[in-house]
Amino acid sequence: MSTKAEIPVETDFSAEVQEWIEAFDEVIVGEGPEQGATLLDALRKRARQAGVNPPGELTTPYINTIPKHEEEPYPGDQALERRVESLIRWNAMAMVHGQNKKDPGIGGHISTYSSLATLLEVGFNHFFHATYGDQPGDFIYFQGHASPGVYARAYLEGRFDDQRLANFRHELRDTPGLSSYPHPWLMPDFWRFPTVSMGIGPLNAIYQARFMRYLEHRNLIEKTPRKVWAFVGDGETDEVDTLGALSVASREKLDNLIFVVNCNLQRLDGPVRGNKRIIDELEGIFRGAGWNVIKVIWGSDWDKLFERDHTGLLLKRMEEAVDGEFQAYKAKDGAYLRREFFGKYPELLELVSDYTDEQLIKLHRGGHDRTKIFNAYKRAIEHTGGPTVILAKTVKGYGLGSTQARNASHQEKKLSDDAIASFVHTFNIPVPDELAKQGKPWKPTPDSPEIKYIQEHRAKLGGYMPRRDVPELKFKAPALDYFKEWTGGSKGRAVSTTMGFVSVLRHLLKDPEIGKLIVPIVPDEGRTFGLESAIRQVGIYASEGQKYKPHDVDMMLYYREEQDGQILEEGITEAGSMASFTAAGTAYSNYRVPMIPFYMYYSMFGFQRVGDMIWAFADSRGKGFLMGGTAGRTTMLGEGLQHQDGHSHVLASTVPTCLSYDPAYVYELAAIVQDGIRRMYQENEQVFYYITMYNEDYAMPEMPEGVQEGIVHGIYKLKAAPKGKATAQLFGSGPILNEALKAQEILAEKYGVQADVWSVTSYNELRRDALAVERWNRLHPAEPEKTPYILSALNGSKGPIIAASDYMKSVPDQLAPWLLNRLVSLGTDGFGRSDNREHLRSHFEVNAESIVAATLSRLSRDGKFDTAKAQKAIAELGINPEKGDPAKA
Ligand SMILES: Cc1ncc(C[n+]2csc(CCOP(=O)(O)OP(=O)(O)O)c2C)c(N)n1
Numbered sequence: 092m093s094t095k096a097e098i099p100v101e102t103d104f105s106a107e108v109q110e111w112i113e114a115f116d117e118v119i120v121g122e123g124p125e126q127g128a129t130l131l132d133a134l135r136k137r138a139r140q141a142g143v144n145p146p147g148e149l150t151t152p153y154i155n156t157i158p159k160h161e162e163e164p165y166p167g168d169q170a171l172e173r174r175v176e177s178l179i180r181w182n183a184m185a186m187v188h189g190q191n192k193k194d195p196g197i198g199g200h201i202s203t204y205s206s207l208a209t210l211l212e213v214g215f216n217h218f219f220h221a222t223y224g225d226q227p228g229d230f231i232y233f234q235g236h237a238s239p240g241v242y243a244r245a246y247l248e249g250r251f252d253d254q255r256l257a258n259f260r261h262e263l264r265d266t267p268g269l270s271s272y273p274h275p276w277l278m279p280d281f282w283r284f285p286t287v288s289m290g291i292g293p294l295n296a297i298y299q300a301r302f303m304r305y306l307e308h309r310n311l312i313e314k315t316p317r318k319v320w321a322f323v324g325d326g327e328t329d330e331v332d333t334l335g336a337l338s339v340a341s342r343e344k345l346d347n348l349i350f351v352v353n354c355n356l357q358r359l360d361g362p363v364r365g366n367k368r369i370i371d372e373l374e375g376i377f378r379g380a381g382w383n384v385i386k387v388i389w390g391s392d393w394d395k396l397f398e399r400d401h402t403g404l405l406l407k408r409m410e411e412a413v414d415g416e417f418q419a420y421k422a423k424d425g426a427y428l429r430r431e432f433f434g435k436y437p438e439l440l441e442l443v444s445d446y447t448d449e450q451l452i453k454l455h456r457g458g459h460d461r462t463k464i465f466n467a468y469k470r471a472i473e474h475t476g477g478p479t480v481i482l483a484k485t486v487k488g489y490g491l492g493s494t495q496a497r498n499a500s501h502q503e504k505k506l507s508d509d510a511i512a513s514f515v516h517t518f519n520i521p522v523p524d525e526l527a528k529q530g531k532p533w534k535p536t537p538d539s540p541e542i543k544y545i546q547e548h549r550a551k552l553g554g555y556m557p558r559r560d561v562p563e564l565k566f567k568a569p570a571l572d573y574f575k576e577w578t579g580g581s582k583g584r585a586v587s588t589t590m591g592f593v594s595v596l597r598h599l600l601k602d603p604e605i606g607k608l609i610v611p612i613v614p615d616e617g618r619t620f621g622l623e624s625a626i627r628q629v630g631i632y633a634s635e636g637q638k639y640k641p642h643d644v645d646m647m648l649y650y651r652e653e654q655d656g657q658i659l660e661e662g663i664t665e666a667g668s669m670a671s672f673t674a675a676g677t678a679y680s681n682y683r684v685p686m687i688p689f690y691m692y693y694s695m696f697g698f699q700r701v702g703d704m705i706w707a708f709a710d711s712r713g714k715g716f717l718m719g720g721t722a723g724r725t726t727m728l729g730e731g732l733q734h735q736d737g738h739s740h741v742l743a744s745t746v747p748t749c750l751s752y753d754p755a756y757v758y759e760l761a762a763i764v765q766d767g768i769r770r771m772y773q774e775n776e777q778v779f780y781y782i783t784m785y786n787e788d789y790a791m792p793e794m795p796e797g798v799q800e801g802i803v804h805g806i807y808k809l810k811a812a813p814k815g816k817a818t819a820q821l822f823g824s825g826p827i828l829n830e831a832l833k834a835q836e837i838l839a840e841k842y843g844v845q846a847d848v849w850s851v852t853s854y855n856e857l858r859r860d861a862l863a864v865e866r867w868n869r870l871h872p873a874e875p876e877k878t879p880y881i882l883s884a885l886n887g888s889k890g891p892i893i894a895a896s897d898y899m900k901s902v903p904d905q906l907a908p909w910l911l912n913r914l915v916s917l918g919t920d921g922f923g924r925s926d927n928r929e930h931l932r933s934h935f936e937v938n939a940e941s942i943v944a945a946t947l948s949r950l951s952r953d954g955k956f957d958t959a960k961a962q963k964a965i966a967e968l969g970i971n972p973e974k975g976d977p978a979k980a
């Protein structure tokens with residue numbers, strides 16, 4: 092047992108507190124630490140009873156965080172706002188309902204918005220700024236499935252007419268449609284942030300808030316009270332993406348970030364936490380991660396009951412009930428609630444004895460109570476030093492009669508006539524009878540009090556939301572000449588394309604015009620790519636600067652963190668890095684500053700790991716460069732199966748706006764980057780780039796004359812057959828181009844076969860061009876045929892084509908339909924292995940010997956080379972024809 096003397100004494104307590112401490116010490120010393128713990132536990136419970144939330148506890152009682160006596164009165168006209176909200180509810184429902192009547196199966200959702208309506212409306216009327224002076228306003232990430240409500244508000248505001256609503260999920264008609272969910276690609280004047288893939292919205296919102304700070308700290312935008320609001324489903328919090336970056340927000344003290352979790356207790360199939368309470372769980376998680384948590388659980392009409400209850404039983408009963416029960420209370424009637432909830436304790440039954448069943452069922456949840464929501468939002472925007480989450484308890488399918496709080500609510504698209512009648516009655520909708528019966532959208536005239544009210548409130552907040560605009564940018568991209576150090580070759584020095592890229596990047600960072608716009612992003616791979624010099628040059632962004640003296644401070648390339656640092660060193664999070672890339676790549680619209688992000692990462696951990704984030708980036712009309720480092724299944728040596736990427740180019744080809752390149756030489760890479768900046772920022776094309784870069788060192792040649800066009804289109808002839816006319820064509824990409832060049836020599840010297848060598852920088856782009864040309868030809872049979880770029884480039888070159896790369900065979904195979912000669916693809920299908928490049932290339936059959944063997948074998952089958960000689964050559968080249976297939980190994 093410890094003695095009093097052993098307990099270290101805190102001296103800075105007040106005398107009064109000191110007495111308490113001494114008393115506590117006595118207990119520990121006299122009765123042992125267990126008794127100390129019991130005492131603490133008792134005190135904590137006592138504190139709770141007295142309404143004191145002991146600091147350090149992760150969950151608090153199941154009541155509103157803001158007590159009634161601290162509430163401010165609601166600043167708006169509640170009755171009028173309720174009417175407006177009812178009209179929006181009506182129109183959202185009528186739009187989805189009508190569309191499904193017209194076109195069964197077209198889908199749409201009514202239950203998500205019905206739970207979210209008040210949470211959004213309080214924001215639209217009192218909080219969401221479209222602008223701050225001449226600066227852009229707040230950013231709102233809407234729950235994707237609540238889109239019908241957002242459209243219905245825009246309809247009341249006069250932004251959409253009846254025809255536009257009639258085109259909900261009818262996007263392919265002559266007039267503009269309304270996309271199913273928030274998609275900036277489909278509605279570029281309206282939506283800013285795609286959110287419907289669960290988890291992507293909240294993750295992007297966190298990094299958006301941080302990127303806003305980054306731009307402020309770097310003096311690229313003005314500091315404003317601008318907020319990022321993310322409306323998140325409670326079911327959506329199951330996604331690791333939703334909760335995985337919470338600590339970023341608290342660490343970075345993002346008080347410009349507000350999450351509102353719509354806790355309607357349900358997801359698609361059923362309850363989110365039937366056997367527990369999701370609000371408690373989320374409170375613990377967010378609080379533990381350092382967020383300011385505001386719970387909005389009960390509506391104002393419960394306040395009276397809490398005041399009446401002197402037994403503490405009401406709270407006790409609430410904390411006994413689980414979400415499955417809370418859901419059932421709203422799916423059933425007042426009698427059920429009385430029996431099952433209040434009925435457990437006679438004192439509680441007594442508490443509501445003067446309430447009718449009708450009154451009981453109308454007891455509101457906090458997320459449907461304007462005053463509670465207003466106060467929570469107000470606290471959230473006033474909170475400083477960190478992010479806030481509002482956990483708002485709501486009812487899924489609120490007010491939708493027999494659809495309310497049912498497990499099947501989420502899928503509900505159409506209401507019965509009875510349900511419509513009850514809807515009109517519940518919300519007291521002033522819609523004319525005829526339209527009500529037909530379930531048709533309706534709005535009052537522009538001079539009605541409802542419309543005037545919302546117009547005035549929006550005008551006060553700077554205009555309509557959501558809205559996306561793109562300012563005209565006068566951007567002048569550097570010409571190719573600007574990169575002459577890199578197009579000039581490495582003068583015999585062996586370097587990698589990665590090293591080449593980093594020096595191109597450093598050059599860009601120094602540029603007096605566009606240098607400040609460059610955003611290098613890296614997930615803890617800076618050293619892998621040799622970024623140390625850039626770290627020294629522009630520093631790593633650290634919102635609080637560098638509070639410590641780095642151990643390597645006396646070295647030239649020390650680890651430099653700065654409040655205005657330019658590099659985003661994200662730590663080990665490809666998803667987070669992608670979110671930063673998204674914030675930076677859309678800054679041209681969101682902040683009116685054309686930031687140019689270069690996100691460098693292990694190519695293996697890109698498209699296949701965060702592919703959905705990349706898809707959302709494309710939907711967002713993002714611009715920038717994804718730089719897939721340590722690329723190639725055989726060039727990335729040693730690391731084995733999980734690191735060696737031989738397929739990211741296949742995946743890149745699936746994203747419509749992604750232009751992907753696999754350059755072999757630094758001059759190719761420089762030409763692609765130059766063209767990319769021009770196309771994206773000067774010509775304002777809606778594309779982005781994926782460029783693979785490798786870590787194999789070799790001498791980089793000087794850029795030959797006249798190849799710039801070929802590089803950006805995807806192919807050019809690098810080296811014609813050494814002696815006379817070629818009878819075979821060798822395609823190479825990335826470092827495997829060097830193997831093709833070696834093969835060209837072996838073929839000529841040992842086997843007397845002449846071959847041309849082509850550098851293919853992008854099969855994906857060549858295929859897209861060929862598909863577009865083919866489509867045009869197909870649709871214009873009477874016109875002279877156009878020729879795809881690949882065929883004009885080849886210009887009648889003779890002989891089979893042997894295409895080798897460090898990527899899967901399906902990459903070159905994409906061109907097969909258009910090539911006039913037989914294509915033989917060599918590639919890295921199959922799982923990687925840990926070994927050196929020589930063994931890897933031999934294993935995957937992409938080395939020079941395999942290219943030679945493939946060429947001779949093809950020529951012999953075409954009757955252009957002796958078959959016995961071809962067989963013998965395979966042995967001479969050291970290839971075992973009976974070895975296992977690497978694609979299956
Ligand atoms: C990544 C992903 N997985 C699955 C879905 C399909 N889905 C759409 S809504 C939904 C349930 C949403 O529940 P919740 O987040 O609680 O939102 P609520 O509609 O209840 O407000 C699911 C599973 C999706 N959109 N995205």
Ligand SMILES: [Mg+2]
Nearest residue numbers: 325326357358
């Ligand atoms: Mg839900």
